[in-house]
Amino acid sequence: MSAILELKNLSFVYGAGTPFEKKAVDDVSLSIEQGELIGIIGHTGSGKSTLVQMLNGLMKPSQGQVLLGGKNIWENPKKIRDIRFRVGMVFQYPEYQLFEETVYKDIAFGAANKGLTGDELDHAVRRAAEFTGLRPDMLEKSPFDLSGGEKRRAAIAGVIAMNPEVLILDEPTAGLDPMGRELLLSQIIHYHKEKGNTVLLVSHSMEDIARVADRVLVMNRSHLFMLDRTREVFAHGDELEKIGLRVPQVTKIMQALREQGIDLPDSVLTVDEAFDTLSSLLQREGKIW
């Protein structure tokens, strides 16, 4: 395993030199391994969106470096467009970026910009549609005729079709109904497993993060607050609550039970896991058979 993304003392200042000057990201250093699925959490305005936009060169850091595969992405500013194909970025509410006549053409936009043509392009588009669960007949529709959830998936497919080495998703499930969330999340997990690519997921839903992430990056007031394995991060419930975040509800319940003196592990992340732990505990104590 080698580091695919490395941030070195990364800072970003908005409106430098004016009275409105504001540090959005302050001296963040970290490294992300190839193939990891990283969850990014933080309060609104903590700097997480600015941070991820620096990773594909949409924003130029005021200080510090972003290394992609060991090379500074701003080494040659004229080549920054190439970086955007290698680090795919899906913004919040990406459905508002759709513009083509058909879903197919819209998904192909990024890949065609990258330089793919003919069969290669067709393959990339169909594969991306498959990953995001769009049926082949939907590809010929106008993107404006799709439902909200389908639009969202078409927009995500447009980034996946570029086959980026790193995929960044900024709150991909925001505003979707529970079914849509569930579906999209499992598609992301599936994509990550099958491709083995690095995925960064920004989310306000601790449940989602707890379910999918290998490691969790916590931002607080422009600073890197924590970066650790998901289980370790959510074991620090008190600290997270102090900075306005919370742990998944089930984790909180299990911690409360543990405080009551019940013998449970200190960080349970999902409902399934809680069910297994509790039922084996009850079995051991002979309460159920």
Added chain:
Amino acid sequence: MVRDVAFGQYFPGSSLLHKLDPRTKLIGFIALIALIFCTFNYPALAIIVGVTAFLLLSGGIPFKFYLKSLKVILIVVLITSLLNLFYGSGEPIWQWWILKLTWNGIHRAIFVTVRIVCLILLSSCLTFTTSPTELTDAIERLMKPLNTIHFPVHEIAMMMSLALRFVPTLLEETDKIMQAQKARGADLDSGNFIRRARALVPILIPLFVSAFRRAYDIATAMECRCYRGGTGRTRMKTLRMSGRDAACFVALALIIGGVVLCDIFLKAAI
């Protein structure tokens, strides 16, 4: 970045200019702007420059923002003053090929530059110190007499305030869409004119779609609040003239009188 446009921005404050009735300001600034183009000699021009300087100072807005709005029209000013410089009539004092420099041309160039600069400074001063809501309120009140000839004054004012309200929103939206398309490798700033125009399609279409979406949203929201046009509608804040406004009108009359007297009794410079 598109968001950095200073022209038309409002800066809240409590200066004399902020406190004036927006109707006074609107009438005053329109009168002054018209007056700029009625100056034909240096004393008259000096009055206008003096008044402009006084208004800028009393508005209390940092001068930096005025410079920003001037920057936008710098090229227009340069071109018009250059053209005027060589289009004067009379004895040439310097000549090269078809370029003929005359005293008349020099005067013209000075006048046109000062006039445009004052024009921009005054209109910036008005928008910097008057909120869009106040401004449309003033327009609605001033145009009220037109109601008698069935001119839809209230509707026009409502449209204006809605349009003004959505300028920053749409700018922000444009920014977001641009970022999203750039992330998909859209190349916005290279290639020839046709390529660049074509590169705008991925930005304009989503922008239009979202503008229509917002329009529907706002229409629904207005209907939910039982909006039914201007008739019989009362206001939360009624505009009221005060002594300050009366003083302003007196000052305005004096300024107009001064400029007119200069024009009548002094020789024209252009």
